[in-house]
Amino acid sequence: MAITKVSEFVESSGQKDLSAEAFELESAHMLEVKLSGRVWAKAGSMVAYRGAVKFVRQGMLEQGLGNLLKKAISGEGNTLMKMEGQGRVYLADSGKKITLLRLDGESIFVNGNDVLAYEDGIDSQITMMRRVAGMLSGGLFNIRLSGRGVVAITSHYQPLTLAVSRNQPVFTDPNATVAWSGGLSPDIVTDISFKTLLGRGSGESIQLKFAGEGWVVVQPYEEVYLQHKQ
Template identity: 60%
Template sequence: MFELENDYLLNINVNGRVWSKKGAMVAYSGDLKFKKEGTFEHGLDKFVKKAVTGESSTLMKMEGNGKVYLADYGKKVVILNLQNERIYVKGNDLLAFEDQIDWDITMMSTGVGLSSGAGLFNVKLEGTGMVAITTYFTPITLVVTPDEPVFTDPQATVAWSGGLNPSVKTDIGFKTLLGKTSGEEFQLQFQGNGFVIVQPYEEGMQY
C-alpha cells in the first residue's frame, strides 16, 4: 500500500481508510475523501492526553479508492513495515499509517523536569501494517543491546522500537563544555534490545 515515489514523496494506494498528518497531501487521483480527525473520534482518553501533553499533531483520514501523494516540507520519507510490532515516533515526524494500526500518546518516564519539546511525549504505534515517518536528511539506525546502550540528543531522535526502555539522562558537563543551555545537557538513554532512528538535525521546540 505504501511506496516511495522518491526520497521525499510517499505514494499510498488507498483502498478503504488511511490516516496521515494533516496537510501532507500534495496530489491524488481516484475517488477519495479527506476529513480532519474529529475532536473525539479516537475517544475521550486520547483527546484528554492531547490536551494535557500539548501533543498538537492533527490527523487526517483519507477514505475511498485511489492514489494519494504525501510530503512534509521536503523531509525524507522512511517506510516501516510492522509485523505485530510496536514503535514509538515523535508526533511531528509521523506522516501516515494504515487504519489497522493501533496508536496512543505516551509519556516517557523521567526523574527530571523537562518540557514536552525535549521529546518526552510521543506516539506509540502497534500492530501489523505500514507506517511512514519523516526525517531531516538521511537518518541512521543505531542498534541497542543489553551490553551496549545508546545515548541520543532528544531533538535529533525520531523513533525507536518497542523493546527498548528509554529514560532521560542529565549531563551537566555537556552544558559546561558547550557554554550554552540549548538542551545538550539532556540526553535520551536507550537500554534493552532494539533500534533507534536518529536524524542529522536538531529540531527545535515543536509542541
C-alpha cells in the same frame, strides 16, 4: 547548468507505478498512497490527489479518551487526518526523507512529529515524556504504533539506526531522536557539565538513555518543535 527539454522533464519526473503496495515512494521525499478505504496521515501533508477522496480531520475522541487527555496535557499538535475513498494521494512533509516500515505484529515508537502516514489496521497510542516536556520548547511526545501494516515515517536527511544492548546503552539528543523499538523505554538524564562545556541551551543537557535490547533511530538534525496553543 544542464537544460532539459520539457518532454524529457515530464517523462523523468512523471508518476510511476513500480509496486502494487498501497504505499509507494515516488521519490525519497514523496509518498504515493493508493487509497482503497481509509488511511491515517499527518494533517497538512497532502500535496496532490486524484479520485474520489475525502479528507477528514481527526475527531477529538476517535483515538480514545486517554489519547485526547494526553494531547491536552502535552499541548502537542500533530493532528491526524483520515483519507477515505478511492484514488491516489501524494504526501510530503517539508521535504523530509520518508522511510516505509512494515509491521508484522510488533510495535515501534516514533516521535510524533515524524509520523507521516499509516494503514488503517495499525493501532496508535500517544505516549508522553513529561519531564522532557517541561525542559524542551514544545515538549516531546511519541506515538506507539503496533499491529500489521505499513507505516511511513520521516527524518531530516539519512537516518542512522544504533543497536541497543544491556551492556551498551545508547544516549541520544531528544530533538534528533526519530524512533525506537517497542521493547525499549527510555530514561531521561541531564548533564549540566555537558551543557556548560558546549554552551548550548536545552539541547545536549537533556538526553534520552536507551538500555535493554533493541534499537534506536537518530537523524543528523536537531528538530525544534513548536508548542501548539489549545
